[in-house]
Amino acid sequence: MTWSRIGTGLLVLVVLALCVNWATDSFRITNVLTNSMSPTIVAGDFVVTQNDSLRNPAVGDIVMYDAKRLDGQIVARFTHRIIAKASDGWIVQGDANPDPDVQHPTAEDIDGIVIGRIPGIGSIQSSMYIYGLIAGAVVFAGAFFVINRRQ
Numbered sequence: 001m002t003w004s005r006i007g008t009g010l011l012v013l014v015v016l017a018l019c020v021n022w023a024t025d026s027f028r029i030t031n032v033l034t035n036s037m038s039p040t041i042v043a044g045d046f047v048v049t050q051n052d053s054l055r056n057p058a059v060g061d062i063v064m065y066d067a068k069r070l071d072g073q074i075v076a077r078f079t080h081r082i083i084a085k086a087s088d089g090w091i092v093q094g095d096a097n098p099d100p101d102v103q104h105p106t107a108e109d110i111d112g113i114v115i116g117r118i119p120g121i122g123s124i125q126s127s128m129y130i131y132g133l134i135a136g137a138v139v140f141a142g143a144f145f146v147i148n149r150r151q
Contacts, residue, residue, distance in 0.1 A: 036094030049112030062114040065105035
C-alpha cells in the first residue's frame with residue numbers, strides 16, 4: 001500500500017466523518033477553559049461530546065451543560081461530572097471543586113456527554129478554529145494528492 005492510498009483513505013474518512021457530524025449534529029468538539037475537572041480534563045484540552053439524545057446521562061458521566069441564572073438566562077457552559085440524581089435534575093461537580101454545583105441541570109440543560117478528550121491543543125481560542133484547521137488540512141491533503149497523482 002502506498003502513501004498516496006493511505007492519504008486518500010484518511011482524507012475520505014475525515015470528510016465522511018465531518019459530513020455525518022454536520023448532518024446529524026451527533027458530536028461536538030469544545031475547548032475547556034478552566035481546571036475544574038483537573039486532573040481528568042484540564043484547561044486547554046478539547047473535549048468531544050456526544051449529543052445527549054443518543055444516550056441518557058448517568059451517574060459518573062462527565063456532561064456539558066448550560067449554567068443559568070435564576071431568571072433562566074444562560075451564563076456559561078460547564079463540563080462537570082454527574083455525582084448523583086436529585087429530584088430536580090442531576091447533582092454535578094467538577095473533580096477539582098470542593099463542593100457540588102448549585103444548579104442541578106435537567107436533561108434540557110445537558111448539551112452532551114463527554115466521550116473523549118484531545119489534550120493540550122486548547123491554546124487555540126475557540127472551537128470553530130479547530131474546524132477551520134481540519135478543513136484546511138483536508139484541502140491541503142487533497143491538493144497534495146491531486147498534484148502527486150499528476151506527476
